[in-house]
Amino acid sequence: MNTPFVSLCPEITRANALTLMDWLEDEDVTRFLSDSRHVSRSIEQVIGRVQLPILTHLFNQGGRFFMAYDQHDVPVGFVRLVKMGPDCEMVLVIGDRDNWGRKFGASAIREGMKLAFFEMRAEKLIAKIHPENVRSLNAFLRSGFLPESETPARKSLVMSSGRYLRLLRERPAVHTADIYITEIDKARLRSLIDLEQGSDIFELEHEIERAIVVDPRKVAEDVVTMNSRALLQVNDEEVEVALVYPEEADDRAGKLSVCSGIGTAILGYKEGDAFSWRIPNRTCHIRIGKVLYQPEAAGDFHL
Structure with missing residues (x-):
């Protein structure tokens, strides 16, 4: 079990x-x-x-x-x-x-x-x-x-x-899928963690530590990397989001900071993955429906 x-x-x-x-x-x-x-x-x-x-x-x-x-x-x-x-x-x-x-x-x-x-x-x-x-x-x-x-x-x-x-x-936890992070994203997020403060940042650090690190040119195109856009199922609602760094976040435009609850949650997961994640006051059930845009797949390695 x-x-x-x-x-x-x-x-x-x-x-x-x-x-x-x-x-x-x-x-x-x-x-x-x-x-x-x-x-x-x-x-x-x-x-x-x-x-x-x-x-x-x-x-x-x-x-x-x-x-x-x-x-x-x-x-x-x-x-x-x-x-x-x-x-x-x-x-x-x-x-x-x-x-x-x-x-x-x-x-x-x-x-x-x-x-x-x-x-x-x-x-x-x-x-x-x-x-x-x-x-x-x-x-x-x-x-x-x-x-x-x-x-x-x-x-x-x-x-x-x-x-x-x-x-x-x-030894990855048996209740979660493997997640993947590119070498470039890991380095940038490490620098971010050194500067950021807040109750959610330790969750991001945990996810980075457990992630499988891959070459940006070899990451699967259905993985949510930084600056990706994805279609999610959050509980019973379908939403389109972009995963961005904190300075670019705009909830009204669907741009989720990687330091936010759901932003941290989706980092590194791939299409079809489904999991639960606790945000303040409630648990969300999240499914990655489709990765609509991934910088690495598009050759946009500067993002």
Whole structure:
């Protein structure tokens, strides 16, 4: 079974908090969560004390908290990342027992690694897991984590940034297709990343790192490269877009910045590819219908 789509959202709503409380009342869910009682009590106090629809800032005290959503935007769990100097620790919970065994955990680990290494710039990511929590141990080990130390109460598994980058290039995620980027586009986008700031830029860096790099004169003509125009199916809507650099972006003219959600999403995919991608507040289901114009295919290598 392929690993399902999971996205991590940093915004925590009041409804999310109520869902978390329901999960934490299940003893099977909290069995291996060391601070579950404290967390549940804290959430209950927050809900009773604060009459706000968005509670993100309260959940990010002492670390970063993310709700995990499936492709239908239904919450399936949460991930907490705590920075400790150059390193980071990950806590992962899949909250509904009906979702256990469906590989949501592996998908959430993958997204957590992306955030830890590309956005939080961790040198090492650590997971501390109870020895009897076999399901969680196997999920982290299959994701490439290595055993580091062990006590009767905890096994510590670790992923270094160097190992993560190597695995990202060698072992593409099973839920996504290969993507392709030309040598010229990669160099230009690398320079862009060094200058740009924003919440989406780490997604672009991740895509560049996992992409297969090709000679501009040998890239297939049905691949979306920079300055390509393509016909997309976004959810139920057909749209024509051009993939451009930020300074040329114009949403009204269908010119999408490569730093935007859908702009980053389509880079490197080819005709017929279909995939899910999280943009703020929702998941988009995207299909590359047709590449209408590609600079490399047209011989416009100056673009």
